[in-house]
Amino acid sequence: MAMTDLLRAEDIKKAVGAFAAADSFDHKKFFQMVGLTKISAENVKKVFHILDKDKSGFIEEDELGFLLMGFSPDARALSPKETKTLMAAGDKDGDGKIGVDDRRALSHT
Structure with missing residues (x-):
């Protein structure tokens, strides 16, 4: 399954840009x-x-750094600061990774 099966390609391009x-x-x-x-x-x-x-x-910190590339292969990697900020926002139970149960909190914050 591709990201464009779930989200509009033009929205992905605009958001990544x-x-x-x-x-x-x-x-x-x-x-x-x-x-x-x-x-x-x-x-x-x-x-x-x-x-x-x-x-x-789980989405671990090393995977999280490549989040934008998960939406668009030609996107940039997140900086270490951005990755840590995103991990802090999504890791609601403090285990150092974002689990499937944490995902809704992250996407709807």
Whole structure:
């Protein structure tokens, strides 16, 4: 399954482009722009599984750094600061990774 099966390609392109500059990433704005806040919980879960590259059931910090590339292969990696900020926002139980149960809090914050 591709990200464009769940989200509109033009929304993905616009959202990725809006945060092309280093240290400009704002997860709340990005998730809103890309359309994650408008899709069903089941589809948010599918997006989560696309981003979970190692299929561990969690998005670890190293995977999180490549979040934008999960939406568009030509996007940039997140900076270490952006990655840590996003991890802090999504890791609600403090275990150092974002689990499938944390995903809705992250995409709907």
